[in-house]
Amino acid sequence: MNMKDEKAMISHDIARKRQRRRSIAIGLSLAALVLLFYVITVVKLGPAVLVRAI
Amino acid sequence: MVYMDGHDRTASIADEARIEDYFALLKPRVMSLVVFTAFVGLIVAPQAIHPVLGFVAILCIAIGAGASGALNMWYDSDIDAVMSRTINRPIPSGRVPREEAFAFGMTLSAFSVITLGLATNWVAAGLLAFTIFFYAVVYTVWLKRSTPQNIVIGGAAGAFPPMIGWAAVTGTVSIDALILFMIIFLWTPPHFWALALYKKGDYEAAGIPMLPNVAGERVTQNQIVVYTVLLCATAFGPVLTGLAGMVYGLAAAVLGAGFAILAVRLRMAEGVEMKRRARVLFTYSLGYLFVLFVALLADSGLAFWLGAAQ
Numbered sequence: 001m002n003m004k005d006e007k008a009m010i011s012h013d014i015a016r017k018r019q020r021r022r023s024i025a026i027g028l029s030l031a032a033l034v035l036l037f038y039v040i041t042v043v044k045l046g047p048a049v050l051v052r053a054i
Numbered sequence: 055m056v057y058m059d060g061h062d063r064t065a066s067i068a069d070e071a072r073i074e075d076y077f078a079l080l081k082p083r084v085m086s087l088v089v090f091t092a093f094v095g096l097i098v099a100p101q102a103i104h105p106v107l108g109f110v111a112i113l114c115i116a117i118g119a120g121a122s123g124a125l126n127m128w129y130d131s132d133i134d135a136v137m138s139r140t141i142n143r144p145i146p147s148g149r150v151p152r153e154e155a156f157a158f159g160m161t162l163s164a165f166s167v168i169t170l171g172l173a174t175n176w177v178a179a180g181l182l183a184f185t186i187f188f189y190a191v192v193y194t195v196w197l198k199r200s201t202p203q204n205i206v207i208g209g210a211a212g213a214f215p216p217m218i219g220w221a222a223v224t225g226t227v228s229i230d231a232l233i234l235f236m237i238i239f240l241w242t243p244p245h246f247w248a249l250a251l252y253k254k255g256d257y258e259a260a261g262i263p264m265l266p267n268v269a270g271e272r273v274t275q276n277q278i279v280v281y282t283v284l285l286c287a288t289a290f291g292p293v294l295t296g297l298a299g300m301v302y303g304l305a306a307a308v309l310g311a312g313f314a315i316l317a318v319r320l321r322m323a324e325g326v327e328m329k330r331r332a333r334v335l336f337t338y339s340l341g342y343l344f345v346l347f348v349a350l351l352a353d354s355g356l357a358f359w360l361g362a363a364q
Binding site (some may be wrong): 014018021025031033036037039040043044054 | 165
């Protein structure tokens, strides 16, 4: 492997690490969004969540 | 680089982007001012909001503002590449591809507006959507490169956040919310023209028709004085409508006097001294808006505390 290939390899490793970090960030954002909508629903419904016509 | 297994493993631009680069697309410094002014609008509104929904509203306004910043960087990447202030932004530096910035901005815009509508009301969501449209389309695409009055009209985008915060609580827009809007609207021209005076060369190189480049420094200095007078007068609006009391009134008077003195001193200067004074006014204007809104917040807290004590 010559110098150029070695550099490309290192660059590829860095890119993969960054891509992994981005994927984790997207996953966490989606999880946060789910949690946010869950909390909003609970807060908006309030105690009325238990009051239902039978 | 193509390997023996046939896969091209050369890192593309998109692979080089760090999470921090996407965060930078949201213009976090602008966002902080938006968050603060929206928070003040939300707190001083004459009704109460559930703290969780209040937090969600601020979050949505912040993300919406950030999204419009990303759309602005998408459209302006060509001129960002020639200005010293913006050359290191994620797109001109080659770390984030343009189309990704656009997709990022559009996605966040949609999510922030829909979430705000579901969490609070659709008046606030509509105002947020209009703000994003105003900043990304009316200001960035239309006004910025075509008229020296770009930041006067475009400044409305930055003036909406306290009104959105207010609307998130009340579901409507009142004269008080309009006054908060007008304060930031009239604050924007002297703030940005001060910057344009000492960064004149940058804007000239990028071909943006800022007032100092088109109409000259003297006209800009005069306009700064005019807008400063209008701003200082409008800043007393919350006292007249009863939204704020003496603490805010005193702050508006002292801060306004400082602003007016600096604007007049800038008007009288030329050359290097003028640039120095423009820089001073730019820095002061940032502190002015922050302290003015802190005073509004303090007055609101004081009124609440006195009301509770009685």
